[in-house]
Amino acid sequence: MSKPTNVVVAGLGGQGVIKASDILADVAFSSGVDVKKSELHGMSQRGGSVSSDVRFGEQVFSPMVTAGEADFLVVLAPDQVAVNQAALSPNGILIEPSQIDESSLSNKKSINVALLGVLSRHLQFPVEAWIAALKRNLPEKLHEANLLSFSIGRGEGPAKEQAK
Numbered sequence: 001m002s003k004p005t006n007v008v009v010a011g012l013g014g015q016g017v018i019k020a021s022d023i024l025a026d027v028a029f030s031s032g033v034d035v036k037k038s039e040l041h042g043m044s045q046r047g048g049s050v051s052s053d054v055r056f057g058e059q060v061f062s063p064m065v066t067a068g069e070a071d072f073l074v075v076l077a078p079d080q081v082a083v084n085q086a087a088l089s090p091n092g093i094l095i096e097p098s099q100i101d102e103s104s105l106s107n108k109k110s111i112n113v114a115l116l117g118v119l120s121r122h123l124q125f126p127v128e129a130w131i132a133a134l135k136r137n138l139p140e141k142l143h144e145a146n147l148l149s150f151s152i153g154r155g156e157g158p159a160k161e162q163a164k
Helices: 017-030 078-087 108-120 127-137 140-153
Strands: 005-012 034-040 049-057 070-075 088-095
Touching: 005 017, 005 078, 005 108, 017 034, 017 049, 017 108, 017 127, 049 078, 070 078, 070 108, 078 088, 088 108, 108 127, 108 140, 127 140
Parallel strands: 005 070, 070 088
Antiparallel strands: 005 049, 034 049
16 A cells, blocks of 8 residues: 655644645545545734645555654745654655745735645646646635636746756
8 A cells, every 4th residue: 555645734823824724634635545634723813833644545544743744845935944844754855935936826815726736746646636726725706816826836837846
């Protein structure tokens, strides 16, 4: 049996950490894999740290990602990278706001979806599954801006991901 994929999404309250992890879990579930998800809100209502673990694969027993075992760390706020770095495995991939030209986003609040676009390039789920999950998890009035943000994160929109 293959090892589950571990993703930690982290940021500050109000940035859409939970929404991003909901979308990722929806994509994995609708693609037919076992999914477990957990959330840590902290002082999220006051702009404090928030994180959510999403684990998916053939069979997943626990929703929590053990420290140092995240295959992907998606961080929505630059100042949260150092705070959450310990979650990332030695071979893990860090996805952070500096990888997106935020001036290309029509709505700055959609950075979470743009970073999901970056993440989607590393996972085997079809783009159609991501688009369907975005539409299921976001109000219709936000679809256009978020689909554009997702496309930008994938490197398909008006601005390509900046080289690091």
